[in-house]
Amino acid sequence: MYTHINNDDTIIALATPPGAGAISVIRISGKNSFKCLDNLFYGKLKISEAKTHTIHYGKIVDENSETIDDVLISVFKNPHSFTGEDSVEISTHGSQFIVQKIIALIVQNDVRLAEPGEFTKRSFLNGKMDLAQAEAVADVINSRTESSLRGARNQLDGLLSARVEYLRKSLVDTSSLIELGLDFAEEDIEFLSIQQVKGKIDEIVSEINELLKTYSFGKIIKDGVNVAIVGKPNVGKSSLLNYFLKEARAIVSDIPGTTRDVLIEELQIDGILFRLYDTAGIRSTEDAIEKEGVLRSKKAIKESDLVLFINDSTMEFDEDLFIELLKIKDRDKIIVLSNKIDLVERQNFKSDVGISSRTGEGIKELLDLLSQKAVSDGNYSERSAIVNNIRHYESLKSAMVFLANANESIGNKMSGEFIAIDLRNAESSLGEIIGKVSSEDILNNIFSEFCIGK
Numbered sequence: 001m002y003t004h005i006n007n008d009d010t011i012i013a014l015a016t017p018p019g020a021g022a023i024s025v026i027r028i029s030g031k032n033s034f035k036c037l038d039n040l041f042y043g044k045l046k047i048s049e050a051k052t053h054t055i056h057y058g059k060i061v062d063e064n065s066e067t068i069d070d071v072l073i074s075v076f077k078n079p080h081s082f083t084g085e086d087s088v089e090i091s092t093h094g095s096q097f098i099v100q101k102i103i104a105l106i107v108q109n110d111v112r113l114a115e116p117g118e119f120t121k122r123s124f125l126n127g128k129m130d131l132a133q134a135e136a137v138a139d140v141i142n143s144r145t146e147s148s149l150r151g152a153r154n155q156l157d158g159l160l161s162a163r164v165e166y167l168r169k170s171l172v173d174t175s176s177l178i179e180l181g182l183d184f185a186e187e188d189i190e191f192l193s194i195q196q197v198k199g200k201i202d203e204i205v206s207e208i209n210e211l212l213k214t215y216s217f218g219k220i221i222k223d224g225v226n227v228a229i230v231g232k233p234n235v236g237k238s239s240l241l242n243y244f245l246k247e248a249r250a251i252v253s254d255i256p257g258t259t260r261d262v263l264i265e266e267l268q269i270d271g272i273l274f275r276l277y278d279t280a281g282i283r284s285t286e287d288a289i290e291k292e293g294v295l296r297s298k299k300a301i302k303e304s305d306l307v308l309f310i311n312d313s314t315m316e317f318d319e320d321l322f323i324e325l326l327k328i329k330d331r332d333k334i335i336v337l338s339n340k341i342d343l344v345e346r347q348n349f350k351s352d353v354g355i356s357s358r359t360g361e362g363i364k365e366l367l368d369l370l371s372q373k374a375v376s377d378g379n380y381s382e383r384s385a386i387v388n389n390i391r392h393y394e395s396l397k398s399a400m401v402f403l404a405n406a407n408e409s410i411g412n413k414m415s416g417e418f419i420a421i422d423l424r425n426a427e428s429s430l431g432e433i434i435g436k437v438s439s440e441d442i443l444n445n446i447f448s449e450f451c452i453g454k
Contacts, residue, residue, distance in 0.1 A: 007125060010036065011114035012106055013453040014099055021094030026102060027453055028111065029087040029119055034075070036109035037088065041073060047088060052077035060090070060102055068105075069098045083119055084126030117450025121443060124435060131435030131446070132161045135389060138450050139222060146271035147221040151386055160392070161434050163211065163385040167204055168430040174200045175423035178416045197419065198410055204426075205403050208396050211387050217375060218388030220305070224266070224273030225374045228300045230325065231310035232318055236339040239357040240310065241265060241278040270371045277304065301328055306373055308366075310337045311351065313344045332376070335369060391446075395432045402426035 010030025016023070028036070034048035041047055043058025050056055054075050060068045072091040081087040092098050107113065117138075124134040132155060139152035154160075174197060229237045244267050263278040279297035301307060307329055311317055325334055338351035342359050353369055355362035387393055406422035431437035 007122065010111045011118055012103055012111050013114035013119070014103070015089065015453040016094075018096060018099075019094075020096065024092050024094045024099045026090040026092065026099060026106075027087070027114075027119060028090070028106065029081070029083040029085050029114075029122060030111070031086060032110050033086040033088050036106055036111050037073070039109070040105055041071070043073075047073060047075060050075045052080055060092075060105070062101070062105060068101055069093055069095075079126070079128075082128065083122040084128045085122060114452060115448070116452045117447030117454060120450060120454055121447040124443075129156075130158070130161050130165075131438060131443075132164070132389075132392065132433055133158060134435075135391075135446060137454065139388070141451070141454065145221075145224075145268055145273045148224075148273070151218065151221045151388060154384075154386070155388075159385045160211075160387065163207075164430050164433050167207055168427050168434075168436065170200065170204055171423050171427040171430070175420045175427065178420045178423070194410060198407070201403055201406055201410075201423075205400065205407075208400055208403075211385065212393065212396055212400075214384065214386045215388070215393050218386040220374055221272065221386070222388040224275050225306060225370075226275045226277065226304045227306045227308060227370070228277045228279055228297075228304035229308045229310065230279055230297065230301060230321075232312075232321060235310045235312045235315075236357045237278055237310055238263075240308070240337075240339065240355070241276055243357045243360065243363065244276065269367050269374075272371065272374055274370065274374070298328075301325065304329075305333070306370065307334045308337055309334050310339050313338045313340045313354070333373070335366070335373065337366065392433045395429050399426040399429035402429065 008031070010028065010032040012026065012028045015025045015027040034046075034050075037047045040060055040062075041056075041058050042061060043056045045056070047056065050073075052075055056073045056075065058071060058073070060071050062068055069092045074089040074091070076082070076087040076089075078085050078087075090102065092102060103113075120134050120137050123129055124131055129137075136152050136155035140149065140156055143149035143152050178197065229240060231237050241263065245265055265276050265278070267274045267276055277300045279300050307325060309322065309325060322336070335353065336351045338354040339357055341354040342356040342361060353362055353366045355366055357363075387396065402422045402425040406419050406426070409418040409422065428437045432442070
């Protein structure tokens, strides 16, 4: 958690991952960014005299004038920096000892260590980006697939922010005209008719609903899809996982109950991350360890986004287990697989896909179906304005409650003051997404999740 911090302080942190490497980058931001280096850096000129967006070679020396390292210093003068403040970045050799020694020297010159996410927080506070864009910085850093990166980039570029700001501005304009009409009520002047107000509210409600519908898709491209591989023992669950991964990750045996725990592996399909849970075979057993494995399998099913229900083509369809699955998951979230189709001339039951985890037959069709199921909640792309953050989602839901109250006030023919209050509250809820309205606690909670140095 953040301690009470002074945003006027000059801050410093390592911006690259800790450990040995070719180079390390130390970031400094604040009013003393240049001054703190004047007695430590020896180059052709003092950093305080350097022009913005220039790079300078020299040496960092200690209090005894002993050279610590040869460095390159990048200079960024306010407001043309990431934080909007005077800022420098020091590139050193990638030694933890060198980094720690340089930081220790600099903090003796009216500089303090940065809190997690404090550089990005200052960028927000100084108007370089709004709050939704600031949160997208962390998403860009944590992106692991093409889709998650593009989705995060679009939020960082302001796609969602622009949409939310447009809706917020519409609410401001509407409530302002209602309030203006109240001031001229005695003159019987009406700036907006009640029908026009209702139309505006309905239009905004429709737009917010469209954003809310993108949340499922947004979570998928950001966090990936959890897929439980389910079936009775020996139907080929572990064999399928091994085929996906192209390695013998799971033990495969003719002995039932080989898998005792849930194995978790990851796979990318069409730029989307799939998290595969190879579960223990579900059956009645007296073995205490296997029984625990079955319980964990059922837990994985409940928490999954999709279920691969595998059956053995050479055996009867497992109707009892399928019925049990339907009590936990909707049918459209279950993909029924018929495995070992290479061992039979014709499948003896209906399935969504027939596969052979031994020969690979049908695997491409299965991957295509997984990809289709993952994005089936809407006709969106990562290039759309997408909601992928629970904080944004809850703020949109809050705005919808206030707009519903405003519509109810209109229906009950209540005074314009009540309608305007609800519209202002809805506006505040939208403002929370982009930081037009934000408390210190909210900001601290958001930025404390960032890495130090960002």
